[in-house]
Amino acid sequence: MTPNFETITHTTAAFGDIELNVAIAGECDAPLIVCVHGWPEIWHSWRHQMQHFSAQGYRVAAMDVRGYGASSRPNEIAAYRLSELAADTAAVIAALSPDAPAILFGHDWGAPIVWNTARLHPQRVRAVAGMSVPYIPASIGNPMDLWNAIYPDTYFYMKYFQTVGAPEAEFAADMTAAMRKTYYCISADAPLDAWMNKSVDSTFLDGLVEPDPTPEWMSHDALAPTIDAHSSGSMHGAFHRYRAQYLDGDDIEGVGEPVLGQPTCFIAGASDMVRSFVPGVDAFANPGKYLGDYRGTTLIDGAGHWVQQEKPEDTNAALDAFLSTL
Secondary structure: OOOEEEEEEEEEOOOEEEEEEEEEEOOOOOOEEEEEOOOOOOHHHHHHHHHHHHHOOOEEEEEOOOOOOOOOOOOOHHHHOHHHHHHHHHHHHHHHOOOOOEEEEEEOOHHHHHHHHHHHOHHHEEEEEEEOOOOOOOOOOOHHHHHHHHOOOOOOHHHHHOOOOHHHHHHHHOHHHHHHHHHHHOOOOOOOOHHHOOOOOOOOOOOOOOOOOOOHHHOHHHHHHHHHHHHOOOOHHHHHHHHOHHHHHHHHOOOOOOOEEEEEEEEEEOOOHHHHOOOOOOOOOOOOOOEEEEEEEEEEOOOOOOHHHHOHHHHHHHHHHHHOOO
16 A cells, blocks of 8 residues: 655644644545554554555544654654644644544554543544553653652663663664564564563663564564664654653643543553553553543454554454444
8 A cells, every 4th residue: 555645734832833744545535534653653553554444435644743754853852742742633633634523543652642632632533542552641740750669670661761862872773673673572472571571770672682583564564664764863752752751741631621522442462561561450451441432442362562563454353343333
């Protein structure tokens, strides 16, 4: 599938003109689905959904999130807080479907982005399918306080990502190897949690291996666009999202309704590492807790974190079932 691309520009009060690269498939007058990727991906992570749902009669737009691919990459950490990323998503909807709300799909960091787009810009959002990260209303405070308390003397990747420049340099040293190791280590093809079992002073890539043989879902053709996109510019925006978390509660806690009113669902790999971030707690046990019109959970066996790429047919079937309820 070869999508069309549009550059959508909107202006923010603090960061000026933001240009967003958006890949689009489907007819201009069809109902709109907007897909929002997570770390460390680009629009291409949604290629299977773009092909499937454009054939189903939707217009499917997969954006490069601010900081990634061909979209703007502001330098400031504050430019990557959720309120800014939700405003970007709302701007894409407004440009492509000014007279009707859109359905949102979001994965990894894209899930909090779409959940909060529904909260902060409810008139733009018809329904939300979140993947891998359940919705929890933003609250004042720094989420890193939780991770520092849970992992005080052990490695946790978000702690390492807080050091500006260190993970950027580690990935830039060999982007191809870094991305291959990243995709593999938290997929269902790798041993669960092996990527976490290392000393507190480890870097992200320490101890990670490249797959041999390579799983079909992460073939050269599947990963090349993402590797090329990161090789062409700084990854600071990708890591700044982790560094901006402390700003989210102040921006969002008192705005809109914390319980979302739109139809929603949750989809994830049964072996997703997010599920066990808090020892002894299944993060996927009740993903509809703060969702007022929850249409159900689908956990896909044989999939890890990259659910829509590891198991595209199963993911599309779950999304089909959700859309059929709207």
